[in-house]
Amino acid sequence: MAFREYRIGAVMFGAALSLSMFITLVVPSFNIFSVGSTALALEKQLTYGFNSGWNPDDMFLTGANKPLKVLLKQDPQTDAVMEPVHAYVFPANARFPSGILHPKVLGAGSDVLSVEQGKINEASEAQGAVFLVRSGEHNGKAYPYIENVSATRGWSPDAVLKVAGDANTSHAGAGKTIFVREGCWWCHTLLPEQTQDFQYFGAPPYLGDFNGESPTTFGSDRKAPDLLHVGSRNSSKEWMMMHFFNPRLVQPHSIMPRFDYLWGKTDANGDQIDYAAWRKEFVEYRNGERVTPPEVPNYRSDSEIRYLIDFVLNLK
Amino acid sequence: MLMKYLMGKNEDIPPGTASIFFSFSAIVWFIIGTGLGSFNAAKLAFPDWVTGFEFFAFGKMRQVHVMAVIFGWISMAFAAAMMYITPALGNTKLWSEKLGVWSCMNWNIGLAVGLFTLWMGMTSGREYSDFIYPIDLILLFGVLIPVALNVWMTIAKRRTQGIYTTNWFFAASIFMLLIVLLVGNLPEYFHLTGLTEAYLTWWNAHNILGLWITPVAAAIAYYTIPKITGNPLYSHRIGHLHFWSIVIFYSTPAAHHLMSAPLPEWLKSFASVEGVLILVPAIAFVSNILLTLQGKWNMFVENIEIRFTVTGVLLAIPLNMQGGFQQTRSINWYIHGTGWIVAHAHLALLGFSTFIEVAAVYYGLQVLMKRKLYSLALANFHFWMLLIGFSIYWIAMTIAGLIQGAGKIYEVPYIDIVVAEHPYMIARWFGGTLVFLGNCVWLYNMYMTAREGTPVPAGRMVHELAYER
Numbered sequence: 001m002a003f004r005e006y007r008i009g010a011v012m013f014g015a016a017l018s019l020s021m022f023i024t025l026v027v028p029s030f031n032i033f034s035v036g037s038t039a040l041a042l043e044k045q046l047t048y049g050f051n052s053g054w055n056p057d058d059m060f061l062t063g064a065n066k067p068l069k070v071l072l073k074q075d076p077q078t079d080a081v082m083e084p085v086h087a088y089v090f091p092a093n094a095r096f097p098s099g100i101l102h103p104k105v106l107g108a109g110s111d112v113l114s115v116e117q118g119k120i121n122e123a124s125e126a127q128g129a130v131f132l133v134r135s136g137e138h139n140g141k142a143y144p145y146i147e148n149v150s151a152t153r154g155w156s157p158d159a160v161l162k163v164a165g166d167a168n169t170s171h172a173g174a175g176k177t178i179f180v181r182e183g184c185w186w187c188h189t190l191l192p193e194q195t196q197d198f199q200y201f202g203a204p205p206y207l208g209d210f211n212g213e214s215p216t217t218f219g220s221d222r223k224a225p226d227l228l229h230v231g232s233r234n235s236s237k238e239w240m241m242m243h244f245f246n247p248r249l250v251q252p253h254s255i256m257p258r259f260d261y262l263w264g265k266t267d268a269n270g271d272q273i274d275y276a277a278w279r280k281e282f283v284e285y286r287n288g289e290r291v292t293p294p295e296v297p298n299y300r301s302d303s304e305i306r307y308l309i310d311f312v313l314n315l316k
Numbered sequence: 317m318l319m320k321y322l323m324g325k326n327e328d329i330p331p332g333t334a335s336i337f338f339s340f341s342a343i344v345w346f347i348i349g350t351g352l353g354s355f356n357a358a359k360l361a362f363p364d365w366v367t368g369f370e371f372f373a374f375g376k377m378r379q380v381h382v383m384a385v386i387f388g389w390i391s392m393a394f395a396a397a398m399m400y401i402t403p404a405l406g407n408t409k410l411w412s413e414k415l416g417v418w419s420c421m422n423w424n425i426g427l428a429v430g431l432f433t434l435w436m437g438m439t440s441g442r443e444y445s446d447f448i449y450p451i452d453l454i455l456l457f458g459v460l461i462p463v464a465l466n467v468w469m470t471i472a473k474r475r476t477q478g479i480y481t482t483n484w485f486f487a488a489s490i491f492m493l494l495i496v497l498l499v500g501n502l503p504e505y506f507h508l509t510g511l512t513e514a515y516l517t518w519w520n521a522h523n524i525l526g527l528w529i530t531p532v533a534a535a536i537a538y539y540t541i542p543k544i545t546g547n548p549l550y551s552h553r554i555g556h557l558h559f560w561s562i563v564i565f566y567s568t569p570a571a572h573h574l575m576s577a578p579l580p581e582w583l584k585s586f587a588s589v590e591g592v593l594i595l596v597p598a599i600a601f602v603s604n605i606l607l608t609l610q611g612k613w614n615m616f617v618e619n620i621e622i623r624f625t626v627t628g629v630l631l632a633i634p635l636n637m638q639g640g641f642q643q644t645r646s647i648n649w650y651i652h653g654t655g656w657i658v659a660h661a662h663l664a665l666l667g668f669s670t671f672i673e674v675a676a677v678y679y680g681l682q683v684l685m686k687r688k689l690y691s692l693a694l695a696n697f698h699f700w701m702l703l704i705g706f707s708i709y710w711i712a713m714t715i716a717g718l719i720q721g722a723g724k725i726y727e728v729p730y731i732d733i734v735v736a737e738h739p740y741m742i743a744r745w746f747g748g749t750l751v752f753l754g755n756c757v758w759l760y761n762m763y764m765t766a767r768e769g770t771p772v773p774a775g776r777m778v779h780e781l782a783y784e785r
Contacts, residue, residue, distance in 0.1 A: 006479065013488060013563060017495070020567040023586075024519065025499070028571075031580045032511045041510075051507065053441035054448040061437050098509045105509065180441035183375020193576035193724075195649035200727045207578040210510040214503065215441035218514060218577055222653040222720070223360070225730040248364065253735050255363045261370040275368060 036107030037211040039144035042099065042133045045212035046088035046146065047314065050095035052176040053215045057095055061181035063174025063307050065094045069314065070164035076155050079163065085132060087149065087164075089157045092128040099146065099212040100131075106146070107211060109138045113145035123148045128157040166301055175311025178304050180217060182259065188227045189219035190315075202229030224256065231315045240309045245296040246282060262305035268298035322421065326414040331403070332684035334416025334466075338396035339677045341424055343759050345388025350752040352381035357745035361738070371435060379446045380435050386444075386524070387455070388427055390665060393673035394532045395419070398467050398486050400680045401539050405483050406474025411466050419466070422458040426451065440504050442513070444521035449504040456497055464490040481555040485535030488563070492527035496520060515579060519570040525664065526566035526594075533628070533669035534558065534601045536676045540625050541608050544679065544779050545615055550607035558600040565593040572643035576652055584645075591643040598636035605629045619779060620695045621675040627703065628671030635663045650725065655737070656717025659710045666706050666751065674702070674758075681762055682778040687769030692783035694761040701754025708747030716740035 049067045050057065058064045067090045075082050090096065100120050103111040113136045114120045123129035129150040136145050149155045161169065179185065191205065192198035205228065210216055234240075239250060244262065247254035260275060267273050281294035299305045318337075321329050358365055359374045366372045403410045410416055430451040439446045447455070467486050471479060479487075500520025503513040542549050549555065571579055571587035606629065609615075615622040638660050641647055651657065682689055689695060716737045723733035772778050 003478070009484075016560070016563045017492065017567065020564060021495075021499070024568050024570055028515065028580060028583050029512065031583070032515065035511065053504075054438050055507075059438065061439070098507065180439065181437040182373065183378060183439075185441070186375050186378045189653060191577055193649070193652060194578070195576050195645075196725045197727060204576070205578055207511070207580075209578070210514065212509045214507065214509040214513050215517075216510065216514040217441055218574070220443055220573070220653060221655075221658060222724075223655075224734075251731060253731055253738075255360055255734055255738075255741070257359065257363055257373045257375065258367050259373070261368075279368065 034107070035207050035211065037099070037105075037110050037144060038206055038208040039133055039135065040206075040209050041211040041213070042106070042110070042144050042146055043086070043088075044209070045097035045099045046131050046133065047170075048097065048173045048176045048213060049090070050097055051214050052173075052180050052217075055095075058177060061177050063171070063177040063304065066171070066173035066177065067091075067094050068161065069170040069172055070160060071168040071170075072160060072164050073168070074163045076159040076163045077153070087155070087160055088131045088133075089160050090123075090125070090128050090130070091157050091161075092126060094125070094128065096123065096125055096129075097212045098214070105212050107208065109141060109143035110145050113138050113143055114147075118145050118147040119151040120146050120148045122151040130155045130157055130160050170310040170314055171307040172311040172314035174304075175307035175309070175314075178262070178308045179311055180215065182262075182308075184227075185217040185219040186221065187219075187224040187256070189222045190216075190226070190228045191218040192226050192228055197226075201226040202232065227312065227315055229315060231313045235313055237309060237313065240312060241299070241305075242296050244305060244308070248286070249282075249293050249296070259305065259308070262303065262308060263297060263299050264303045264305075266300060268300055270300075273297050318417075318421070321414065321417045324414070326412055329413040329417065331409050331413060332400060334410060334413050334420055335396045335400035335680055336684050337417060337420040338392050338399060338423075339681050340762070341420060342389055342392035342396055342673075342677060343755070343762060345384055345392060345427070347752065347755045347759060349381060349385035349389050350748065350755055352377060352384060354745060354748040354752045356381055357741070357748045361741040361745045376435060376437055379439065379443075380431050382444070383434060383446060384427075384431055385665060386529075387430075390529060390669060390673065392420075392423060393677055394528075394536075395423070395463050396680060397532075397536050397539075397673065397676040398463070398490070400684060401536070401676075402467050402470045402483055402486055405480045405539065406470055406476055408470065408473060408475045411469035411473060415462050415466055419459055419462040422462075423455070426454045426459055430455065442503070442517045442520075444524060445501055445504070445517060449501055452497065452501050452504070456494065460490070460494060460497070464494060480539075481549065481552065481559070482535045482539040484559060485531050485538070488559070489528055489531045489535070492563075492567070493524070496523040496527055500524075511579060514574065514577065515571065518573040522570040522573055523567060526569075527562070529665065529669050530566065531559075531562050533672045537601075537605050537625050537629055537672050540621060540672075540675055540679060541605055544619060544622055545609060545612040547608050547610065547612055550604050550610075554600050554604040558597045558604065561593070561597040561600065565590055565596055569594065569643065572648075575643065575645060575648045588644050588648075592640050595636055595640045598632060598640070602629055602632050602636075620689070620692065620699065621679045621779070623699060624671050624675035624678065627699075628668050628675070631663060631667035631671065635660070635668050638663070650721040651717055654717035654720035654724065655713040655740070656721065659713035659717060662706065662713070663710055666702075667710070671702070674698075677762075679778070681765065682769070682772070685766055685769070686772045687765050688772055688778060688781050689783065690761055690764035690769045691785040693785055694757055698754045698758045698761065701750050701757070705747045705750030705752075705754060708750070709744050710747075712740040712743035712747060716744070 047069050067088050070087050072087045073084045098105045103115050132147045132149055134147045192201040194204045198204050242249045244259045246258045247256040278294050284290045285293045356377055399416050430447045438448050471483050503516050569587040569591035571583045572591045616626050719736050
């Protein structure tokens, strides 16, 4: 630093960069931290759990340690029929989302209600817990909040899963991990744009829809339809099955890759899936040598495709 | 030989070794990166082309291509240029040749491991910071900090009085890169979520481009053009303007990548205004370089390194015109998320910056190995393969983007857009493949230069010698 100018220059450089970081990081963070959650943000956190990208609890992104979303029509303690509710079940050792670990993430109002009325700070990851999304009032204003029904009503994860049954259980949380791992977001966005294109794709999200979600996978390069509300446009599980096994079965011009490998080795009956034979028959069908396409196998209830389809159909 | 250098004494390693290793690594990663790009493009044009292999699915390979070209090709070429140009401008040796060789080896290994994990689906799910954070930390501490140290110490120990423009850019940019990677990955280290995560993802992505790739590429041009033409830099004052406006304007518009996302409106407007101000460093840079060429424009035709560099600089003009204006609200709503942006990104990375770095690698390798380029004909072939391949790619993707934009605002059924884009997807694949093939020829040419290039006599500069082939 032989010259005084260089010392001055270095100081100015530091000052300029710090100012820029202050404006682009510190100031917006006040704004972003003060955003309160919408009910959707609470539902998403409880559906997806701690993190859907790589994290030490799920190193290979298999969807391990994720919560389950169940549609509950009976009280798990008394078996009495009740108004159906969505309950979010965290089996023992499933990681809680940010909002439960740090209620502040939920935003003003929701945090107080979730702790005072929802008792979320009594939930323990080691034992697991069941949560509901409720709405309540704080200082005369309505806020959504999270209720830890394991603490308030004594519902245990196992009991809830049992009365709900597999048919009413959604693995959307594990499915989001598969969505991240398989790179669906390189083609599909989860962000109908605020300006123009949401009449078909549905409403753009609100500021408060993301509290506690990670990663948000908005997607930047849209080569395919936006999926934020795809479950409202198309809720057919059969269509999804065919489309994922080979998109060209339902949409001959599609450029979407096949995701047949998510079925795994065996189908719902435990029989080996013969992919080579399937592909051969598909080529025959495409070449007009067969009238009907080969049958898409039914998936196992613990297959990755099940998780993924649960996730997609949950995008309402 | 590698072992000898890794374990040997610093004094025993010939000057330039680190830069030579980095240059050849960069070329190899360029081939891998563009090869992956071509493969991915083929998947988009012909989705049933390779099926049955989970790991050849588009969604698993797309990010591997991006990270290979950014951290393999572009950043390694930068490291090669830094390890060679920084000491040359300081009239000294590299601070530690040994540390340089180690950085190069760590970089290759770290990147290979990183790309492999990414390919296996282990991703953070955040664009441009896709690597899982342990890999980020390895690259940061095992590679980038050592490279930075080498650059800073070489500048501190220089034997000239002043510091030339290129060297302030190098020193500052690598510092900014370290900060950007540290801050940009905070959501992964500390599990920050929601809009914070979304915003920091794009803060990181924007600043890697704006504070690392753009200024370092420009800094290289500030060296190669005066060095090879023999003209002094047109104006150091304009160089100052360029430097300070990069620091001040280029570091702020991160939010313009999320113009139609739910972020605070003031932030988006602020980012958009700052985004237009990117034109200040851009115009300063381009005019400075083009004015430096006064009286030497014949070299644009006659000298391959100048041709590459100036082509890169000329490509910076449309690049910055797009960059300045496409992020304003009045244009962004039309082209956001379409192939237009993909074309723009390739204009920046494959157009502007790659052409400048290719020149630096051509020139640096000849100087350091003291050998004249093996074949001018092959170098010309490489140039045209890159330029034609890139142009086909860029034009195809820009048109595809405009089609997508129209489809987006008129909300036509999406499949119609897919059908309309199909010819452009084939063109994109074709253009990308030309780039890939050109690079294979380049590697051969440089390998042959190392083995059979005519030795440059002591005291002569490589560009003074005539080509033999």
